[in-house]
Structure formats: C-alpha cells, structure tokens
Amino acid sequence: MAWNHSALPLSLAILAVVNTIRTSASELKPRTAKAFQHYEEVTETRIQGELSTPGQFLYLDTFPESQRAEEIARLKSGQVYVKSITTKENGNKIEIPDGLVHHWLAIGFVPKARLEQVLHVTQDYPRHAEFFKPDVQRSQLLSHDGEHFRVYFRFYRHAIVTAVYNTEFDVRFTQSDPAHVYSTAKAVRIAEVRNPGEKDESERPVGNDHGYLWRLDLYTRYLEVNDGVYVQIEFVGLSRGVPAIFAWLVNPYIHSVPREYLTNYVGQLKKAVAGEAVEKQAAGGR
DSSP states (O other), X not given: OOOOTTHHHHHHHHHHHHHHHHHSOEEOOHHHHHHHHHHHHHHHHHHHHHHTSTTOSSGGGGSXXXXXXHHHHHHHTTOOEEEEOOOXXXXXXXXXXXXXXXXEEEEEEEETOOHHHHHHHHTOGGGHXXXXXXXXXXXXXXXXXXXXXXXXXXXXXXXXEEEEEEEEEEEEEEEEETTEEEEEEEEEEEEEEESTTSTTOEEOOTTEEOOSOSEEEEXXXXXXXXXXXXXXXXXXXXXXXXXXXXXXXXXXXXXXXXXXXXXXXXXHHHHHHHHHHHHHHHHHTO
C-alpha cells in the first residue's frame, strides 16, 4: 500500500507514541491510587443515590419520555447504547495526577429472557472463558459465599498493542426485589503478563508495568421487564497518563478499548443466555 505524504508524519507519530508506551515501564504512584480511590467513592455515592430513587434505576430513566422511547426501541432492535461519562464533584472535574480514568456506560437488552437466566450465565464464572472469548482467556471461581464471589480472570486485549492480565475480582450481588439486581465487581489484583503462553511467561510487578490497566471496577444493573432483561454496565478503569502533547493522538485509541469491550460483552451475553436456554430446552425434551 502506498503512503500519501500527509499521512506519513501522522503514522510515524502514532508508531513512536505506541512504541514508547509499549516498551517503557510506568509505576502506579500513591497519589494516583489515592485520587482514583476518591473518584470511586464519589461515583459509588452517586450510584447509591440513583438506586435508592424510585424510577431512576437505568440511565435512560433520566431522559425525556420521547428520547427514552427512541433509545429503548434501538435497544430492542439489538443495538447497544454506549457512552463515555465522567464523575464530577460539586460540578468540578476530579483530577487524577499521572493517571487517566476510563469511565464508560453501556446498556443492552436481552430479549425473551428472565432475570434468573441472565444471572445464571453471569454467575457461571468457570464458563466465562467460553462465553466471553477472546477478551476472557481463562476464568475460575475461587470462592463463593451467598451473593459474594471471588473470581480469577485472564484478560486479553489486542488494539495496536497486545495486553494480557491475570486478575482477581471481588464480586457482590444485591437484589432489592424480584425485578431489580445490582452488582459490584472490583479488581483486587491486576498483574500484567510478560510473554504470555511462552515457556518464560511471568508476571510483571503489580503496579509497575506498562500501565495499560491499573484499576478496574464494573458496576452492573439488571432489570427484568415483560419481554426481556435490561443490562446496564459502568466500566471505571485507571491507566497511566498520556503526555499532553500526544493526548489528542492517543486518547481516541485508548477510549475505543472500553467501548469495544462493553459492546462485545453485551453481544456475547445475549448469545450465552440464548444458548443456555436452548440447551435447557433440549435437555428437558430428552
């Protein structure tokens, strides 16, 4: 393929930035971790306020009725609503020194499903590597006590650079009534894998790696209605900061990763729920 002259400098700049990010190590500094923890706390306060307010369980519930009806129609046609959002404190941006927050919200609709079916797939953690590949390469249930789960995932993501992580999540589910469930999944350990799949595979020191992913929280809401189940996910992640001079170039790439992950997750969840329903029906017909 021929390069045009205007594209060449831009392409070289992208390669230079990506190569720098790929090869250089970055340390999660205490002030960055503390600032992100504050961001989490403010986010969770807002979420709890929404959950305790009747009629505001889903993000779409805040829309004018006509817009809400349009978005619901899109969801029921198979589309996924995805939006980048930001938590602010008293109307002001929460600064994260030396770090970058990735905060996204996605809503999908699983047609002809019951809440119990969706939760069965969601909580079948040993099969997540089957349900949600290639983003999840391995999965294991480490412990289970009531609505509290401890889970291991190996995450894989390729977008210009490839990143593989060994992670452990603390997951808690809360059901307020037969139609509403809320869950919080927080990564308690994220270790970037060096040379994944090779004989010399090893983990980089936690918090001292390429800095693609230092923290990750997933806040999920499930709402059963007559013809299916709405699933709303908030993705809140932390990565290393990007030098301001390159931010305009790198941020669109960085921001595309959560969008693609959430869109894929919702699509694969639908397939998994439908597949489980078919398997159950076939087993019952024997």
